Amino acid sequence: MSAVNDPALPDPQSADPSGADSKALREAFLRVRQRTLSLAAPLSAEDAMVQSMPDASPAKWHLGHTTWFFERFVLGHDPGYRPIEPDWHFIFNSYYETVGPMHARPMRGLLSRPSLQEVVDYRQMVDERVACLLSGGVDPEVLEHLTLGLHHEQQHQELLLTDIKHALWCNPLRPAYQPELQAVTGEARPLEWHRVDEQLVEVGAPPWPAATAFAFDSESPRHRVLLQPHALASRPVTNAEYRAFIDDGGYRTVDLWLSDGWARINAEGWTRPFYWDEDLEREFTLGGVRPIDPAAPVSHLSYIEADAFARWAGARLPTEFEWEHAAAPLPVRGNFADRGLLHPAAALGPVDAGAPMQMFGDVWEWTSSAYAAYPAFRPLPGSLGEYNGKFMSGQQVLRGGSCASPADHMRASYRNFFHPPDRWQFSGLRLARDIR
Template identity: 60%
Template sequence: MTASSLGLAPATRPNAALAERFLRIRYRTRELAARLQPEDTVIQSMPDASPTKWHLAHTTWFFEQFILGRDERYVSPNPEWHYLFNSYYQSVGPMHARPRRGMLTRPSLSDVLAYRARIDDAIAERIERGDDEALPMLVELGVQHEQQHQELLLTDIKHAFAQNPLEPTYAPDAPRALSVAAPALQFVSFDEGVVEIGYAGDGFHFDNEGPRHRTYRQAGSIANRPVTNAEYRAFVDDGGYRTPTLWLSDGWATVQAEGWQRPLYWDEACETEFTLQGRHAIDPHAPVCHVSYFEADAFARWAGARLPTEVEWETMAAALPVKGNLQDSGVFQPRAITFETELGQMYGDCWEWTMSPYVSYPGFRPLDGALGEYNGKFMNGQWILRGGSCATPADHVRSTYRNFFPPHARWQFSGLRLGNDR
């Protein structure tokens, strides 16, 4: 395995910096989970979500499997846990069924935390030893994987708490921004022509972000900000969920089967929403969130527009700094903000659905070995989202980052920005 096969240049920073980054990100996961009671960490509210305890264990298993396991002399203290905490790496071995992760009352939370501490010590020792050329790249992949699960931990516990009639509050002390009027919706145009997308550089990137390549972009425009709660409420009030001609066929079937009438976490009156900060009045100026691709597409059609392509989104976002309402702000909820740039809120608040299916770029090659299962095998029946959310770590997202989910998914912090052909 080489640095280039992992999408990384050979590490040049001292081992101490690598160890600090590893331990800092691992600690951040513990910090996010520390707000919960032990009982909270076991629940699985639906098959697509996972218990917090499982996230804590699986991310640890990842380091044990793909770093410690490289040493033939390594003996796992709990080899039976490999079956429990493998996610989808078929080439590594069998795994416990995903929809039944909530049945794993054992090992206990204290056992899992002790497991994390033990593996953290072992990885830190490996980093200090510095005798494995591939170690810096593998550690970086592992911490990026950990950051993905930090976001999933937040979205999954939000879904779990929303099922409880008591509506537990995850972050009652999180700062709440005052509502400010959203800027008027405008479209920023771009010319047609050959453009380049995909990652270029020496830093980390996932294999699905490359290779960088040329493609053609038609002339069009993209909205200066995401769609707001007030704008989406108008769609609801205008019968958007009762008008089949606005929906893709599978979308309309899902609306009927699931009884959707509004975004996830809105109350029936469309006046309040459940958040990680508790239940609060819906801010009309904040970006709408927790809508599926089907809902985003239907809204765009109702608005006389469409969703942008990922080519359009990336080429317009590439020159912008990666800053915004991300996980590091501690808000854990999309919020209305003012901005001075032509395009606002491209990063943070909510992931933005694009009209692009999740497929490979020309010349794509997955990672070698079992790590090749990380991204490539999911390039089927899913759609691309861009930009990160209020649950995404700030140093984890970039303009080329390709998130992906099936079109019915809406428990993630997912919203939309409009695009147009003119």
């Protein structure tokens, strides 16, 4: 199975969660599940067990956890259901305190058992049971849980890639996840500024499942915000532009950095983006060590690095609402995982005249907005209410998806979130500036 040539997945949002279109949802379920196995196919059993840091998880755990989610919240909706391996509930639960205890996250790499093959077999058994369930009439609440589970699995598809990238980078041999990944180079489009006048705009998504289109609860409800006059950069910051920041002493200039950021870069010796070599000419990719493309969006930056660069450039990071307002009218297309590059690239193909470029795909774009609840936010009922709301503390919002994100998983209202020092994700930035 190839991780780069799979056809695009059908949109799970196209299935009617009322139960009228369980066949379409069944097809989406099988395709999403197969896609995850395809992404794991290049990994050995040894690769799949490695946990290189507490924030990352082994590929084997991703395979098991996403399966547990469907077993627990879809099949387990039936009070008479009996789990396939009851003891695995403990090791594959992630953070759902209301459904029981869980194995400590930093210890997931110690799970030599069950074996990789046993986890794959577990996936197959759960897949068969869910597919059988979807062959008949299904409770609408079960279909809602399954739809959420598909989007949950797509999140873990991206995490599987970013986590194994970190694990392979930790290996002194710097082995490639897929040596045959295509490397493309291009030219960065000239940087332009798109002016936005002061205005009251609507952002966010209508609450799902009341609304037809899927959105996580943290994206809701739709509400109005006042945008101040500002300008948004036409594209993300490139490797060449970030190199200029480094060459100008950006990592040695204290007044560019937030206090926590200055302490972090000095304590950990940061002098360049994650995965860049010391020579600033090469970087580690999922295809191995390759030359840095100056025109590609810079990636694997923390929020504190993105903020420091913006100060150096005489600009700032956009708010998440400025970003969403610019992205909302645009089609959701770009360099996503479906394209098979699994690495940021300069703008490929045509762009929309007069609109910002690369709003979707390539790199998650840090915003200046803290990950917090929208006005009148309501989490999903029951245990699934633990999915987002309880993490609304000490994290920043990122927007737009990356080269490791599934294309049909993205939308303008999507809110990703990470802690300010996190940099193992495909995270970059787009500049904004105030207009007086």
